[in-house]
Amino acid sequence: MKISCFEDLAIEAKKMTRKTKIAVVEAQDEHTLESVIKATEDGIMVPVLIGNAKKIEELLVRFGAEPSAFEILAASGVEESLQQAVGLIHDGKANAIMKGRLESGQFMKAIVTKDNGLLTGGKLSLAGLFETKKYHKVFAVTDMGLNTYPDLEGKKIIITNALQLLHALGCANPKVAVLSAVEKLNPKMPDAVDGDALKKMNIKGEIKGCIIEGPISFDLATSSASARIKGYDSPVAGDADLLVVPDICAGNILVKCLTGFGGARTAGTVLGARVPVILTSRSAETSDKYYSIALAACAAASF
Structure with missing residues (x-):
């Protein structure tokens, strides 16, 4: 992968010949605007700020930015902000959308509303990129928070979505670990059964552009020492580029452990829509939002 650290992610995003124009919904949010200002100054994005124009301008001034340098679209509330953003995408005036000061559900x-025309007919999934001192390279996790209990076909689509992102980041043949509590097929464990099936799909060429191992435990996927001790032989062992979690609970717990206990930096984007979707928590740090913008900019190049 070209991305060995998050600074590399920003560098790759800056290299994009077509700057990503991002519609920022309800942009009157401090961390969101800080990240947008930095990403704009760094040449990563061209923003369209939608929402309470007065508050947006006040925040821009507070952060030392000149409001006249930004395209600001006034909206009377969340619904109007969203519809303006959707309209920009339909008109080709934006090629990504970012969540600001509003609920994730809204x-x-x-x-996902079909009439808005942002779906492609596939399944949406949330992929995150992580950097931690505990691991030797940047890696991805999916699905982190959209699909509750995906079935086998759902997991196949989730992996395919993530592969498109990793390929755009320069990882030509990602090593994919389909996580389970075990590394052997156990018919009583659906996630282990799915892991085995996905590996077979990969071998048969039904899922291309990667190497899939599954089922595989987290320690074997991320620690070559654990693999040696347990006598586990796989090209994915200790060197996974993508961790595929079995369900939303496992994904949520893993991500919060990585960031909370592991001190990992993170960036995320929703995949499977017509354009990259930047969905970050309202409590996310400015740096997380900034790198999520950079990730979406890299992803946009493959759309």
């Missing part, structure tokens, strides 16, 4: 409702 934001995603606009994405």
